[in-house]
Amino acid sequence: MNIKRTIITMFTIVTTILQAAGTLSPANSGLKPAEIVSHDVVVTINNGYAQTEVNQQFKNINDTVMEAVYSFPVPQSASLADCQVQIGEQTMNGEVVAKDKAKQVYEEEKNAGNNAGVADKNGYQDFSFKIANLGPQDTARITFTYYQPLPVDTGVCRYQYPLEEGNTDDVGAMSFWERNDKPTGKTTVRVILRSAWPVTAYRAPQGAVASEQADLANGTADITYELAEGLSKDFVFYYSLADNLPGRLEVIPFKRNGEDGTFMMVLTPGIDLKPVTNGADYVFVLDNSGSMCGGKIQTLAKGVTQTIQKMNPNDRFRIVMFNSRAEDITRGYLPATPENIQKAVEKLGNVNACGGTNLYDGLKTALSKLDDDRVTSMVIVTDGVTNTGEVNPQAFAKLMSRNDIRVFGFLMGNSCNWPLMRTICDVSGGFYDAVSNDDDIIGKIMLAKSKITSEAIHDVKVSIDGVKTYDVTKNCVKKLYRGQQLVMFGRYQGHGEATVTMKTRLSGEDKTYTCKMAFPEQDEDNPELERMFAVAQIEMHEDMVNQGLENQSENTDIVRNIGLKYQIVTDETSLVMLTDEQHAKHGIDRNNQKRVQEERRAQAQRKTQPVKNYRVDAQRPASPAPMNSPAPRHGNGMFQYHAPHISHGGGAMDVWTVIIVAAMGAVAARYRKE
Amino acid sequence: MKNHARILLIAAVLLASAILTFCPEAGEAAALRPNHCDASFLWRMSTCHLVHWSAKHLFYDGICFAIIAAMLPAWETIACLAVSAPVVAIVVTHSYPEMTAYGGLSGVNCALFVAWAFHVAGYSKTIGFWALAAIIAKTFVEYHEGHTFFVTREFIPTDMAHVAGIATGIICGICRKPFLKMIDIAINYSKFSKN
Numbered sequence: 006m007n008i009k010r011t012i013i014t015m016f017t018i019v020t021t022i023l024q025a026a027g028t029l030s031p032a033n034s035g036l037k038p039a040e041i042v043s044h045d046v047v048v049t050i051n052n053g054y055a056q057t058e059v060n061q062q063f064k065n066i067n068d069t070v071m072e073a074v075y076s077f078p079v080p081q082s083a084s085l086a087d088c089q090v091q092i093g094e095q096t097m098n099g100e101v102v103a104k105d106k107a108k109q110v111y112e113e114e115k116n117a118g119n120n121a122g123v124a125d126k127n128g129y130q131d132f133s134f135k136i137a138n139l140g141p142q143d144t145a146r147i148t149f150t151y152y153q154p155l156p157v158d159t160g161v162c163r164y165q166y167p168l169e170e171g172n173t174d175d176v177g178a179m180s181f182w183e184r185n186d187k188p189t190g191k192t193t194v195r196v197i198l199r200s201a202w203p204v205t206a207y208r209a210p211q212g213a214v215a216s217e218q219a220d221l222a223n224g225t226a227d228i229t230y231e232l233a234e235g236l237s238k239d240f241v242f243y244y245s246l247a248d249n250l251p252g253r254l255e256v257i258p259f260k261r262n263g264e265d266g267t268f269m270m271v272l273t274p275g276i277d278l279k280p281v282t283n284g285a286d287y288v289f290v291l292d293n294s295g296s297m298c299g300g301k302i303q304t305l306a307k308g309v310t311q312t313i314q315k316m317n318p319n320d321r322f323r324i325v326m327f328n329s330r331a332e333d334i335t336r337g338y339l340p341a342t343p344e345n346i347q348k349a350v351e352k353l354g355n356v357n358a359c360g361g362t363n364l365y366d367g368l369k370t371a372l373s374k375l376d377d378d379r380v381t382s383m384v385i386v387t388d389g390v391t392n393t394g395e396v397n398p399q400a401f402a403k404l405m406s407r408n409d410i411r412v413f414g415f416l417m418g419n420s421c422n423w424p425l426m427r428t429i430c431d432v433s434g435g436f437y438d439a440v441s442n443d444d445d446i447i448g449k450i451m452l453a454k455s456k457i458t459s460e461a462i463h464d465v466k467v468s469i470d471g472v473k474t475y476d477v478t479k480n481c482v483k484k485l486y487r488g489q490q491l492v493m494f495g496r497y498q499g500h501g502e503a504t505v506t507m508k509t510r511l512s513g514e515d516k517t518y519t520c521k522m523a524f525p526e527q528d529e530d531n532p533e534l535e536r537m538f539a540v541a542q543i544e545m546h547e548d549m550v551n552q553g554l555e556n557q558s559e560n561t562d563i564v565r566n567i568g569l570k571y572q573i574v575t576d577e578t579s580l581v582m583l584t585d586e587q588h589a590k591h592g593i594d595r596n597n598q599k600r601v602q603e604e605r606r607a608q609a610q611r612k613t614q615p616v617k618n619y620r621v622d623a624q625r626p627a628s629p630a631p632m633n634s635p636a637p638r639h640g641n642g643m644f645q646y647h648a649p650h651i652s653h654g655g656g657a658m659d660v661w662t663v664i665i666v667a668a669m670g671a672v673a674a675r676y677r678k679e
Numbered sequence: 680m681k682n683h684a685r686i687l688l689i690a691a692v693l694l695a696s697a698i699l700t701f702c703p704e705a706g707e708a709a710a711l712r713p714n715h716c717d718a719s720f721l722w723r724m725s726t727c728h729l730v731h732w733s734a735k736h737l738f739y740d741g742i743c744f745a746i747i748a749a750m751l752p753a754w755e756t757i758a759c760l761a762v763s764a765p766v767v768a769i770v771v772t773h774s775y776p777e778m779t780a781y782g783g784l785s786g787v788n789c790a791l792f793v794a795w796a797f798h799v800a801g802y803s804k805t806i807g808f809w810a811l812a813a814i815i816a817k818t819f820v821e822y823h824e825g826h827t828f829f830v831t832r833e834f835i836p837t838d839m840a841h842v843a844g845i846a847t848g849i850i851c852g853i854c855r856k857p858f859l860k861m862i863d864i865a866i867n868y869s870k871f872s873k874n
Contacts, residue, residue, distance in 0.1 A: 663742050665813065666792065670750045673799045673806050 036071050039063040042144065043190035044236060046166055049197045050155060050244075051611065052257065052619060053271050053492075054537060055164055057083075058150045062190075065139045072115065073145075075134040078167040080153055081423060081439055082544065084536040085132055085574040087601045088149040090122045090582050092139065097122055099149075099580040100588060100597045101572040103565060107579035110591050111137065114583065122582030124149070126574045129424050136582075152533045154269065154541075157246060159488025165439070166194060166240040192232040194240050199611075200224030201255075201618035207244035224616055254505060254520050255619045258497075259534040262527045265496050267534045268474075272467065272491040272507065278459040279512070284319030285380045286338055288371045292387040294328040294362040310350045316341035321379070324349060327367030328360035329393045337374050361393030365401060368429075372408055382411040382457055385429075390422045398428050398551035405433040411484070412436070413457055427544070428551040434463075434483025456486040463510040467493065471503035472524045478541040485509075494534075494541040500526040505621075522621035530611060532603045539571035572597040684753035689745050692729065696741060696784065700731040711781040713772040724768030730782030740784035747791045755794060755855070763790030763847040770843035778837075786840035789814060793848025797855055818845055 042062040049056045057080075065071050088099040097120065102110070107123050114121035115137035124134045139145055155162055194212060198204065204221045212230025219226035232240060253273050260266030316322060321338040325331055334352045339345040364387060375381055395401075405412070412435030414426045426437045436456060461484040468480070477495030485491060500523075507518045546563050549555035555563075561577055568578030581593070588595060611617075699706045711720075711727035731737035748756045767786035775781070792814050800807025821838040 660739065662817075663739055663746070666743055666746050669806065669810050669813070670746055670795075673750070673803065673810075676803050676806060 036067045036069070039071070039073055039139070040066045041190075041236070044192045046194040046240070047197065048164060048166065048194065048242070049199070049608070050162070050164060051199045052201055052616065053155060053157075053255065053269060054152060054533065055155045056150060056152050056533065056608070057166065058148065060146065060148045062144060062146045064144045065141055068141050070141065071139050073136045073139050075136070075147060077132045077134070079126065079129055079131055080151065080165065080167055082537075082540055083151045083153040084540040084571075085124065085126070085149065085151045085580065086533075086536050086572065086604070087597065088122070088124050088134065088147070088580050088582055090120075090136060091146040091148075092120050092136075092143055095120060095584060097582040097584055097587075098598060098601075099124065099582045100593050100595060101568060101574060101578050101580050102593060103569065104577055104579045107581040110581050110583070110593075111135065113591075114587060119587070120584075121587065122147075124574055124580040124582070126576055126579075128576060129422060132574065152537055154492050154537055156271070156490040156492050157273070158490070160246045160250065162244050162246070164196075164242045166242075168236050168239050192235050193229055194232060194242075195229045196226070196242050198224070198226040198228075198244060199616045200244070200246070201616050201620070202250055203247040205245050205247050207242065209240065209242045211238055211240055212242075253620050254522070254622045256522055256524075256621045257531050257534060257619045258525050258528045259531045260497075260500070260525060260528050265498050266500075266524065266528070267496055267538045268494070268524070269531075269534050269537065270467075270493040270495070270505075272493070274462060274485060274491075278461065278487045280459050281380055283380070284317070284321070285382060286321045286323070286376060287316075288323045288325060288338075288381065288383050290325050290327065290364075290367045290371045290383060290385045292328070292362060292364075292367075293326045293356055293358045295359050296362075296388055310346075310353055314346050314350075316346075318342075322349070323371070323374075324353070325367055325371045326356055327363055327370070328358070329363050330360075331363065331366040331370040333370050338376070362387065362391050363394035364391040364425075365395035365404070368401070368404060372404065372410070375408055375410065380411070381408075382413065383435075384457070385412065385414045385426075387414075387416065387421065391425065398425055399553040401425060402428055402432045402552040405429050405435075408433075411457070411461065414438070424544075424547055424551070428548050431483075431548055432552060434461075436484075436486050436489065456488065459487040460512065461486050464508070465491065466508045467491070468506050468508075469495075469497075469503050470506065472501055473498040474503075476538075476542060478538075478545045494538040496538070497524050500524050520622045529603075530607055530617070532600070532607050535571050535600075536573050539567050539573050542567055543575060572600050685749055685751075685756070688753050688756060689748050692744060692748070692784075693741050696729040696731060696737055699726070699729045699782075700734070700737045706730045706782070707780075709782075711768055711771060713775050713778040713781060716772065720768075720772070724765045727768055727782050728764055728784050728787050730780075731784075732782060736783065740788065743788045744784050744791070747788060747795055751791065751795050751798060755798065755851075756791060758858075759790050759794045759848065759851045760787055762851055763787045763844055766790075766847045767840050767843045771837055771840050774839040775837060781837065781840070783840075786837075786844040789818065789841045789844030790848035790851065793845050794851045794855070796848075797852025800852075814845060818842055 040063060042064055043060075044062075045060045047058045047060070049058075059077075061075075063073075065073070090097045099122070104125065107125075111121050111123040118138055120136070120138050122134060122136045124132060126132055134147065134149070136145065136147070155164060193215065194209075196207075196209070198207065202224055204224050204226065206221075207219075207226060207228070209228075209230050211234065212232055215229040215231045217226070217228040219228070226244075230240070232238070250273075255271045255273075257269045257271075258266055259268070318341060320341050322335065322341060323333065323338045324335050325333050334356070335345075335349055339349065364385075368383075368385070371383055410433060412430055412433045414430060414435060414437035416423055416426055416437065416439045421439070423437070423439060429435060430437045463484055465482045465485050466480065467477075469477070474495050474497045477493055479491065479493050480495075482491060502521060502523050505520045505522060509516050509518075543564050546555060546560050550557055550560045564575050565577035567573075568575035574580050580597075583591070583593070699709050708719075709723065709726035710730040711723045731740060751759075764787055767790070768781075771778070771781050771786070793811060796807045796810035796814070798807075799810060818838065818841045821841060
């Protein structure tokens with residue numbers, strides 16, 4: 006209850022300063038922004054990942070030619086794969102090339118007075134699309150597609166189409182363009198849901214249902230929402246899976262014949278983790294930088310007050326506020342006694358929001374005075390980008406790796422520095438989550454609360470034997486929290502049967518789980534996996550740089566090569582949009598065109614087929630077994646989520662049963678003889 | 680003749696079990712699939728008991744079956760199997776709807792053991808009572824604890840299969856005497872008609 010209240014407060018502190026993204030604006034001031042005629046989004050959620058196709062029509066209402074800029078917050082782990090611009094009869098398609106080359110080609114075409122487009126990624130903040138020479142009163146249609154993995158958390162899957170922008174000191178200060186975030190036509194989001202598991206419910210808090218067709222028992226739904234708020238608010242969609250689904254291992258493969266394959270492995274542990282019952286320490290690291298001004302800081306103070314008032318008597322709390330510098334307002338850990346609570350309440354009431362964001366100082370202060378004998382959970386809430394004091398990610402990694410604590414990071418808004426939070430959580434074995442202002446706050450709270458107050462699975466290591474795999478991401482994690490899925494990407498050579506082994510430490514005991522599965526020789530149903538694998542690789546290398554394990558120049562080359570090979574927009578590669586003739590003129594290979602065609606073919610084929618279940622442990626599930634022992638062919642072992650005894654599939658007699666039966670039989674036979 | 684029938688019955692069950700255990704394709708076709716009920720349920724509810732998940736699983740289930748079946752008259756074994764096999768399968772399907780595959784003789788072994796306890800009670804109420812008490816106590820512990828009394832590795836047995844087995848064994852045991860009486864009456868009537 007106490008934790009719940011804290012998180013409520015934290016989630017409600019972000020309110021009004023955000024601006025809309027996904028809008029089209031003139032690059033040079035003095036011109037009116039383009040009029041958005043329509044904005045339609047089609048989201049296809051298919052077995053663990055989402056494809057988002059955005060289709061926007063806009064009009065240059067000026068009497069002069071304009072260069073339009075379209076910005077869009079980077080969705081977490083998204084791979085921007087395809088972009089098409091249509092102006093009148095002319096269609097321009099995107100090809101990924103090195104960033105420098107894209108810039109050069111775009112400028113050449115712009116200066117020549119031709120239509121052209123370019124899409125860039127600006128770090129973790131946004132994708133920007135530029136369209137050159139949009140004629141007066143011209144109508145243009147821009148279509149782009151991106152893919153992202155969509156893990157399920159405690160049976161609930163969340164999809165966010167980010168539209169709100171800003172929310173950081175830096176970006177908020179830019180106020181760079183005039184905005185026109187209200188389309189003259191409708192703004193619709195169509196969600197096509199295809200789940201291999203039965204769905205119990207779905208909801209989108211911001212959208213009004215325009216049409217819906219659902220067969221939840223079979224995991225399918227097709228819903229169209231109309232967004233009354235236009236492009237000023239995020240669209241968030243949730244769906245929940247049926248209760249008591251088994252813990253499971255799902256592997257989605259993709260392999261062209263004769264080439265190495267790609268796979269996405271999703272592990273849903275079925276362990277029902279116990280609540281932390283002994284007295285625990287909670288340190289709240291709360292942002293009170295300038296962006297928290299107004300009602301937010303009062304709301305934050307009120308929420309923390311309510312939280313500590315509800316703490317268990319054997320818990321202790323500590324509150325560290327940070328802006329340009331950190332301040333431990335409780336002066337160390339305090340037992341949750343009425344007197345201490347009263348003192349903390351008074352101090353919280355006097356906190357003001359001002360200054361920059363010095364997260365490092367906040368963390369450093371919070372990590373001092375830790376008690377080794379108590380479980381410590383750190384709850385970090387920030388709505389900005391760290392911009393004061395230490396900003397080097399390596400310093401954060403070094404700081405966080407020194408202590409064994411449980412870190413829960415909550416990032417508000419769409420422009421927060423989530424790569425930095427990812428590094429913090431990777432090195433400390435923490436969990437982070439992005440939170441939109443338009444989220445279903447109570448639902449998020451319930452999920453976060455169950456993680457914070459439950460035990461974690463430690464030192465998870467997943468290995469695959471039997472088939473050679475490489476470039477596997479996230480196969481070693483420090484902690485896995487209640488309800489959390491482990492999503493891994495990797496490549497494999499050859500095909501055939503493989504054994505997946507997961508080694509963990511749970512409640513101080515080492516445990517090993519194994520499962521047999523088959524990697525196919527050919528499976529071309531999900532070509533999109535390659536792009537998501539590429540993004541996962543880039544994120545892994547980004548983390549390595551942040552942890553000082555790889556240097557920046559080396560990383561630049563790696564990112565560029567991955568971007569070019571898999572045709573995704575990265576910090577080193579851009580998508581240049583040209584006509585077929587322009588592509589030929591600049592000698593640009595049509596690699597993305599081939600890839601997009603392959604993806605479209607597979608998507609069309611999937612539409613005609615029933616949803617495929619990629620569970621690989623259905624017949625031979627991962628179950629607890631000693632090393633070198635054969636994996637059982639049935640049942641669910643630890644992978645049963647709620648009730649581990651539910652899905653075990655067979656009776657069993659053993660040597661003792663045999664002895665008892667035989668002995669009783671012998672006694673009876675002897676008695677009868679006598 | 681009576682012994683021949685028993686030996687034949689035991690051999691047939693063990694042979695079929697071995698085939699279904701060591702031939703995975705046949706085992707998949709014969710195992711019960713509680714999470715995917717279709718027309719094949721009609722045969723799977725009988726054949727699933729012969730499917731085992733490992734040689735060890737088959738060994739202990741098989742040896743238990745062989746001992747109990749050797750102690751019971753063949754007709755009682757067959758009658759008990761005929762009743763308990765579908766009952767256990769139905770209970771397992773109903774109790775574990777998410778289970779992907781069920782197999783093993785232990786459910787019907789429980790039924791046979793209880794039927795044997797009633798059979799023994801015909802000449803020693805003490806042994807019959809203790810046999811019945813032992814199997815009920817073992818199953819109660821399994822049900823309460825969520826795992827079997829002895830088996831802790833590889834997989835955890837379905838406790839409800841054992842409960843269903845005991846229940847059908849008790850029904851078979853209770854019906855045994857009236858059934859025998861009816862057989863006697865039928866035989867006597869037949870003799871009387873002939874005379």
